[in-house]
Amino acid sequence: MPTAPQNTDELYQALQENDRRPYGRTRTVTAEELVDAAEQFDEPRALVHALLELQEAYTYGSEPRKSPVVFARLLNLFDEQPDVFDDRLRHLLFWRFKWVGHALRQLPEVPLTGLRQWLTEMRDRYEKADLGLQPYYGQAYQLAAHLGEGATLAYELWASRTRTQLSDCEACEICERALYHLMEGDDERALSVWEPVLAGKESCQEEPARSVSYALLPLLRTGRTDRARELHLAGYRGCRRNPSMSQEVGRHLEFCALTGNEARGLELLAENRIMFDEVDSPLDQLGFLTGAEVLLQRVESLGHGELPAAGYAGRTWTVADLRAEVRRRADDLAARFDARNGTTAHADRRRARLDRAPLVETLELTLRARALDDVAPAAAVPATAPTSRTAAAVPDALPELIIRARALDEQGHPDAQACWARLRSLVAARDYTHPDDPAVGPLVRLRADLLAEEASRAGDKDEFTDAADLHEEAAALYDDAGEAGQAAVARACALLAVAEKAVADASAGNAGAGADAPAENATQGTDAPSENAGKDVDATDPKAAALTAAHASMVRLHEENPDLTPSQEARLLRLRATALGLRLQTSRSEEHATPVQAEIDKLLAFATEHDIAVQVSGALLLRTSTHALSGDLPAAVTEIDALLDRLKSEGPAWHLPRTLGLRGRLQLALHDAQAAQADLAEGLRLAAEWPADAVDTARLHGDLAEAVMHLGRPDEALRHLTRSAELELRQGSRTDAYCTYSNAAQLSLDLGRVEDCIALLDSLLAEPDVAAGEVDDRLVAQLRLTRARALHAGEDLKAATAEFVALAAESAGWDDDPGSHAMIAAETAVLLGESGEFDRAREAADQALAAHAHAPRYEHLSNSLRELARLQAQQQGPHGLDSARAFLTDAGRIADEARTAEFETHGRSLETALAYEHGRVAAYAGEYEEALIALDKALALLGDPNQDDDAGEWAECVRLAGAVEGLYLERPAPALIRLDAAIDLLTALGHTEEAEALTSLATRLRDE
Incomplete structure (x- = not known):
């Protein structure tokens, strides 16, 4: 709190502001400070309000030890000055007797006699105030249920009584009744009782999140798995990171453990790590820890006890270590409660949860389905898990392993990766001894091989600077080893990587293919040659110039090294052709098409003469891409059909998936989605035989998503997008993965799968590199923007507005992208308007207008301003008419600007929409003649x-x-x-x- 309130008006304003804060330490500390401030004023009612706010902060901030103390002060004030309490304050006071009863049950140090004395106090107070006793019997039942004895009679005494004004809300009472039937073993009846809450017809501060957490397992036991999945997503969002709902979080962890979603469970555990240290309620701690133990026990039983796990602050935990610590603490808590209660209820309930077997083998909970292997430390898991065939290709003997790795690498065989990975591990060992074998060569050559392979992997991930440096370092080691040919190839790779970096920098990150990959990325928009045809493109395009220079340097390098082996010479020719292919892809100029074909012809002739199958295939792939980039798609298809026939008969087989992928993209460019889907699906089927990154399975999934979208199968497209993204993550292409996941999130939102969208984005935003700010801030902002829109679609207006306000503040600093800020600020204004905060909405709209002046967003901003006008007139009627008209005036100015700029809208004209909105606004404000004139104008404009x-x-x-x-x-x-x-x-x-x-x-x- 910046400054203490100086009078009661400022105090009440501060109390209102604090009430808007989420529960937690900030709100609680502020409430404590406001009580201190209230005590300085000679105004008992102000102190009552401050104490009520503080008790609420303690109650929902999971600090049950402090809540009864504050209530005791309130009760004393009521006894001493009852006139201070008007009807509302009196109602709140008697309502919160139940809060105190709940708080005392959570504390094992409070003796059972103390609990019963409090119930007696409550009953006496209610009777003296002539209040109905149903709330008292409700508290008596909850105590019996807590103790595990006498619950049936207590339930009947409570449930059979008529509700009063002080009874718990309908949603909470429904939950208690359902829990009673659940305790009796009647899942069906419990779910039937719960339905109004689960369906969202009854709700309150903690509902339906509380009921959902309890209903998950009964839903599974009764076969309602889809409903359980749906409620898990929505219900978990309602309790995540909320210390007062730690028991609910524990039940979601348990649900993950019992549905084959152990990896998601660990993710949720990490997201709620604060609950290990910030939950001050022993009963809530017990519930959370037991749920966490169910999860950790399951993970350990599956053989993953050494996985890292998020636990108590101050040390690093494995699953096994954390499970042991959690078990010790939870057993102690259960024993303390049972000792206080004189029963074994809590130990028995804990044991029942821990002994429960999985209820579903696998239930896909989120769009980001991951197994425990996917969450293992990166250093412990190879980028590509070897298949049995790959494992067989890795010899045990070191000399044979080195020779095998080089031979496979020369062929471009995917199994080379596993051999290099094994060698990298062996060479890094302190006791490594290099074999004294002329066939293997010196250690310096092997180190050069490993650097070259590492450089190629960096290039595949578009890490061009690292790739260039590693290739140069490898070249120097090859020189030391007397391998001039290999050094020449490494330097040519470095040249290409440097040029690709220049292209990436000049085109904002749109890099081309890797050093040894065909230039096959662009197959859309190739129906006509570039407008640069006939011009000296290199003179005006720094990207083309960089690739031209790289090619020239490669040619000189080739000429300076006449003693290359056929394999090395073929690789240099391939790199030369790739450089020119990338130049054509960058410029789309006819001037650059002929040189590419000439280089491809040289490569093809040489590779055919020397029977180098991998380079023959590469040349034909490059030729196909060149036809596509030149706009001749039919010729590209003819070329690739011939290549496919060759690959099927002569190999190499591992080129089939990539080639089918390119053919699929060509068919998409020809608008034949059915043929594209067939090619891509077949490519994906064949890709299963090879390591995913070697055949670019991630791209096959991504392209297949596009194909099935064209075929009207968006749910199938969503599955392919998420699989593509997860493969990109596993391969280390994290930016590409986040972009793909962003597309998947938007598609899920478009499909109305709001909770899927939010869960996916929550998972991504919790990734360590995202949380640490290591990912591009604009990409993260896009993820957050989609999440905010999903929250809005899911009717969580408060959370959506908070996120939009934060994004609007951040985007205000995007001097290079004012258009995005204009759109974000405009959407923020609309959400503030929906919340009735029109002063703040006006400020956000003004920000949007200021940014729009630098980067016009006519339609988006006009839509937002008209919507703001409608909201203000609808909510405030005549009182809001002037402000609503001001929004419409701004929208009218934008319509004029758009007309002058000859801007074309996607739907009705901005003038027509504006006339219609004038009519609606006037109608809401009771200006009916004005409304009719505006609507007639709109009809005339519509025709x-x-x-x-x-x-x-x-x-x-x-x-x-x-x-x-x-x-x-x-x-x-x-x-x-x-x-x-x-x-x-x-x-x-x-x-x-x-x-x-x-x-x-x-x-x-x-x-x-």
Whole structure:
């Protein structure tokens, strides 16, 4: 709290501000400070309000030891000065007797006699105040359930009584009744009782999140797995990182453990790590720790006890170590409660949860399905897990292993990766002894080989600077080893990597293919040559110039090294062709097409003469790409069909998936999604035989997602996108992975899978490199923006608004991208308007307008301003009319600017939309004549619908005009003429559905 309130008005304002904060230490500390401030004023009522706020902060901040102390002060004030308590404050006081009962049950140090004495105090106070006793019996039942004895009788005494004004809310009482039936072993009845809460018809501060956490396992036991999945996603979001709902989090951890989602469980455990140290309620701690132990026990039983786990602060934990610590603490807590209660209820309940077997073998909970192997430390898991075939290709004997790695690498065989990985591990060992074998060569050559392989992997991940440096270092070691040919190849790779870095820098990160990869990335938008055809492109395009220079240097390098082996010479020719292929891909200039073909012809002739299959295939792939980049897609398909025939008969087999992937992209460019899907699916099937990164399985999944989207199968596309992204993550291409996941999140939101979208983005935003700020801030902002929109779609307006406000503040500093700030600020303004905070909405809208002046976003900003006007008029009526009109004035100015700029909207014109909104705003404010004039203007701008139009907007405008004229201006005759004419026109054009609302209004007018 910056400064203490100086008077009661400032105190009440500070209390209101604190009430908007989330529960936690900040809110609690501020509440404590406000009580101190209130004590300085001679105003008992102000102190009562401050104490009520403090008790609420303690209660929902999981500090049950302090809540009864604050309530005791309130009770003393009530006894001493009852007149201070008006009806509302008196109601709050007696309501919170239940809070104290709940707090005392959570503390094992409070003796059972103390609990019973408090119940007696509550009953006496209620009877003296002539209040119904149903709330007292509710507390008596909850104590019996806590003790594990006498619950049936206590339940009947409570449940059979009529509710009073002080009874718990409907949602909480529904939960207690359902829990009783659950305790009795009747899952079906419990779920039936719970349905109003689970369906969202009844809710409160803790509901439905509390009920959902308890209902998950009964839903599984009764076969409702889809419902359980849906509620897990929504329910977990309602309790995550909330110390007062740690028991609920524990039940979600348990649910993950019992559905084959142990990896997600560990992720959620990490997200809620604060609960190990910040939950001050022993009972809540017990519930959380038991749920965590169920998860940790399951992970350890699956053989992953050495995985890292998030636990108590101050040390690093493995699953096994944390499980032992959690078990010790939870056993102690259960024993303390049972000792206090004189029963074994808590130990018995704990044992029942820990002994429960998995209920479902595998239940895909989120779009980001991961196994425990995926969360192992990166250093302990190779980038590509070897298949049995790959494992067989890794010899045990060191000389044989080195020779095998080089031979496979020369062939471009994917199994070379496993050999190099094994060698890297052996060479790094302190006791490594290099074999004294002329066939193997000196250690310096092997170190050069390993550096070259590492450089190639860096290039595959677009880490071009690292790739260039590693290739140069490898070249120097090859020189030391007397391997001039290998040194030349390494230097050529470095040249290409440097050029690719220049291209990436010049095109904002849109890098081309890797050093030994065909330039096959661009197959769309190739129907016509570039407008640069016939010009000296290199003189104006730094990207083309960089690749031209790299090619020239490679040619010189080639000429300076005449004693290359056939394999080395083929690789140099391939690099030369790749450089020119990338130049064509960058420029799309006819001037650059012929040199590529000439280099490809040299490579193909040489590789064919020396029977180097991998380079023959590479040359033909490059030729295919060149046809595509030149705009001749049919020729590219013909070329690739011949290549596929060759690969099927002569190999190499591992080129088939990549080639089918390229053919699929060509078919997409030719708008044949069905053929593309067939090629890509076959490529994916064949890719399963090889390491995922060797055949680019991630890209196959991504391209297949595009194909099936064109075929109208978005759910299938979503699965392929998420698999593509997870493969990219495993391969270390994290930026690409986050971009793909961002697309998947947006698609899931478009499909209405709101909770899936939020869960996916929560998982990504919790990734260590994202949390540490190591990922591009604009990419992270896009993830957060999609999440904020999903929260809004999921009707979590408070959370969505908070995220939008934060994003608007951050994007205000994006001097290089004011357009994005304009859109974010505009959306923020709308959400603030939905919350009724129109002063803040006006400020956000002004920010959007200022940014729009630098980077126009006509339609987006106009839509937002019109929506703000509607919201303010709808919520405030005549009082908000002037401010609403101000928003419309801004929208009118934008419409004028758009017209001057000849901007074309996606739907109706901005002028038409503005006229319609003027009508709605005026109608909400009771200015009906003005509304009718505006609506008639909108209808004139829209014009009559025709048979092909979407007539919905026109019909709605007629309906609103008819309602204003007939109902509010009480002129039914002209309104009916308007409506009947519109109905006849819509019916004649076949728009019968649009006419229904007009017919209903006309019938109402005639009846009245």
